[in-house]
Amino acid sequence: MPSLPEALAAIVGAPHVLSAAADTAPYCTDWRGRYVGSALCVVRPGSTAEVAAVVKACAAAGVAVVPQGGNTGLCGGATPTQGEVVVSLVRLNRIRAIDSANNTLTVEAGCTLAAVHEAAASAGRLFPLSLAAEGTATIGGNLSTNAGGVQVLRYGNARELCLGLEVVLPDGQVWDGLRGLRKDNTGYDMKHLFIGAEGTLGLITAAVLKLFSRPRQTATAWAAVADPAAAVALLTRLREHIGGRVTAFELVARPALDLVLKNVPGSRDPLAGRPPWQVLIELSDTMDFDLAAPLEVVLAAAMEDGAVSDAVVAQSDAQVRALWALRENISEAQKIEGVSIKHDISLPVSRIAEFIARADAALEAAFPHVRIVCFGHVGDGNLHYNQSKPAAQDNVAFIAQTDAVNRLVHDLVHELGGSISAEHGLGQLKRTEILRYKSATEMEMMRAIKQALDPRGLMNPGKVL
Incomplete structure (x- = not known):
C-alpha cells in the first residue's frame, strides 16, 4: 500500500506534495512566530475535486487536516x-464569475484579497473588505476567520459580504452552496456554519461575494481628540x-x-504637539460630491467645543496613502519592537472610553x-489593545505574566x-480562554455542531474547541 504522501501525490502531482x-x-509556523508545529506533509491541490480527493484520502487514513490560506x-x-496534513489552498486562485447586474463575484478560496479587489475593479465595482495583509491573505482565510478590517463600519465584516459558499466536508463530500441570492428562506443558512469556524467544520473552496458601487469621491482626515x-463623540x-x-x-x-x-x-x-489620541477618518460617496467640505464643517465645530484640538484633511492621493500607512503599519512596527501581549477585543461603542480608562488604570x-499600545476600528467597536515593557529585559518577565494580564483585560471586556x-x-490562542466567557449551553451547542459534521475530529484539531 502506498504511504499517505504517495497517495496524495497521485491526486495532485508530486511537485505539490512537500515532505522535507x-x-x-x-507552513508550520504562524505569522507572529508564536506557534511552531509539524506536518506529515503539505499538499497543494489545484481544484475543488482535488481538495475533495485529498480530504477523503486523509479521512480514510485517519489523519487530521489543517486548512491554510495565506x-x-x-x-x-x-x-x-502534531503531524497533520496541511492543505494549502493557494493554487485555488481562479476568478470563476463576475455578475455585474447581480453585483456578485465568485472566486476560489486561494485568491488573495488584493486579487479580489482587482477583479471587482475590472467590473467597475468595489469589494470593500480591507486589511493591511491584502497581498497575502486569501479570501478563504478571510471567511474562515470572519475577517473585519477598516471598513466594517459601513459595509460589515466578511460574514456580511458573503452570499454563498462551496465547502469540502470532513468526509470528502462537496457542498455546493454557491448561490448569489440576497433572499433565500429555505431552512438553515448553512454558509454561516463555516464562516468564522476556522476550518474546524470543513474547507471553504469558493465563495460568492457581494460587490458594491465604486466610490467616486473620498475625503480623509487625521484629527487630534x-x-x-x-x-466616540466625534464619530456620533x-x-x-x-x-x-x-x-x-x-x-x-x-x-x-510613536x-x-x-x-x-x-x-x-x-x-504638531504630540497629541495623546488621534483618529483617522475616511468618507466616501458614489456621487460626484465634494466630501471635504462637510468633513471640514464637522471638524471645525468639534474644534470649537474642544473635542478636537487639531486636524488635517488630505489634499492629495499621496497624503491619503501617508495617513493610512501610519495606521496600517502599527502591527508591523510593534512586531519589530519584540513580543507583546495582544488583545483583539470588541465592545459596544458606547463603552469603549470606559474600558480604556479602567483597563489602563488597572494595568x-x-x-x-x-x-x-491601543488602536483599532472604533467605528465598529473593535480595539487592538496590546501591552509590553519598553526594555527587553523587563519585557521577558512581563510576558511571563500573560495569563494575569489576559484575565484583567478579558474580565473587564466581559463585564x-x-x-x-x-x-x-x-x-x-484563545480556545481555552473562551471557556471562561461563553456559557456552558453555548459551548455545548458548538460541540454538538462539531460532532455532527466532524465526529472523528479530523478537521483542524486543537483549534476553537
Missing part, C-alpha cells in the same frame, strides 16, 4: 500541531451630519503612533510602567458586554 522539513517549515492569521488557527470619549457627530458616508473611523493612541514613527522609515507625524497599578475576539478568531 525545509519545505514544510514555512498563513497571515494571528491566533495560530492555521498552524499544524482630547480622549477616547471625545473620539459625523454619523449625524454625514450619515452612511462615514467609511472608516480609526483610533490611534500616541504609543502606537512605534510607527520610530520603526517605519519615511513616517511623519501629521500634527498600570498591577504592572507599573507598562506600555499600552462591559464585549467579546475577547473581535476579528482574529480563537485558533489555539
Whole structure:
C-alpha cells in the first residue's frame, strides 16, 4: 500500500506534495512566530475535486487536516500541531464569475484579497473588505476567520459580504452552496456554519461575494481628540451630519503612533504637539460630491467645543496613502519592537472610553510602567489593545505574566458586554480562554455542531474547541 504522501501525490502531482522539513517549515509556523508545529506533509491541490480527493484520502487514513490560506492569521488557527496534513489552498486562485447586474463575484478560496479587489475593479465595482495583509491573505482565510478590517463600519465584516459558499466536508463530500441570492428562506443558512469556524467544520473552496458601487469621491482626515470619549463623540457627530458616508473611523493612541514613527522609515507625524489620541477618518460617496467640505464643517465645530484640538484633511492621493500607512503599519512596527501581549477585543461603542480608562488604570497599578499600545476600528467597536515593557529585559518577565494580564483585560471586556475576539478568531490562542466567557449551553451547542459534521475530529484539531 502506498504511504499517505504517495497517495496524495497521485491526486495532485508530486511537485505539490512537500515532505522535507525545509519545505514544510514555512507552513508550520504562524505569522507572529508564536506557534511552531509539524506536518506529515503539505499538499497543494489545484481544484475543488482535488481538495475533495485529498480530504477523503486523509479521512480514510485517519489523519487530521489543517486548512491554510495565506498563513497571515494571528491566533495560530492555521498552524499544524502534531503531524497533520496541511492543505494549502493557494493554487485555488481562479476568478470563476463576475455578475455585474447581480453585483456578485465568485472566486476560489486561494485568491488573495488584493486579487479580489482587482477583479471587482475590472467590473467597475468595489469589494470593500480591507486589511493591511491584502497581498497575502486569501479570501478563504478571510471567511474562515470572519475577517473585519477598516471598513466594517459601513459595509460589515466578511460574514456580511458573503452570499454563498462551496465547502469540502470532513468526509470528502462537496457542498455546493454557491448561490448569489440576497433572499433565500429555505431552512438553515448553512454558509454561516463555516464562516468564522476556522476550518474546524470543513474547507471553504469558493465563495460568492457581494460587490458594491465604486466610490467616486473620498475625503480623509487625521484629527487630534482630547480622549477616547471625545473620539466616540466625534464619530456620533459625523454619523449625524454625514450619515452612511462615514467609511472608516480609526483610533490611534500616541504609543502606537510613536512605534510607527520610530520603526517605519519615511513616517511623519501629521500634527504638531504630540497629541495623546488621534483618529483617522475616511468618507466616501458614489456621487460626484465634494466630501471635504462637510468633513471640514464637522471638524471645525468639534474644534470649537474642544473635542478636537487639531486636524488635517488630505489634499492629495499621496497624503491619503501617508495617513493610512501610519495606521496600517502599527502591527508591523510593534512586531519589530519584540513580543507583546495582544488583545483583539470588541465592545459596544458606547463603552469603549470606559474600558480604556479602567483597563489602563488597572494595568498600570498591577504592572507599573507598562506600555499600552491601543488602536483599532472604533467605528465598529473593535480595539487592538496590546501591552509590553519598553526594555527587553523587563519585557521577558512581563510576558511571563500573560495569563494575569489576559484575565484583567478579558474580565473587564466581559463585564462591559464585549467579546475577547473581535476579528482574529480563537485558533489555539484563545480556545481555552473562551471557556471562561461563553456559557456552558453555548459551548455545548458548538460541540454538538462539531460532532455532527466532524465526529472523528479530523478537521483542524486543537483549534476553537
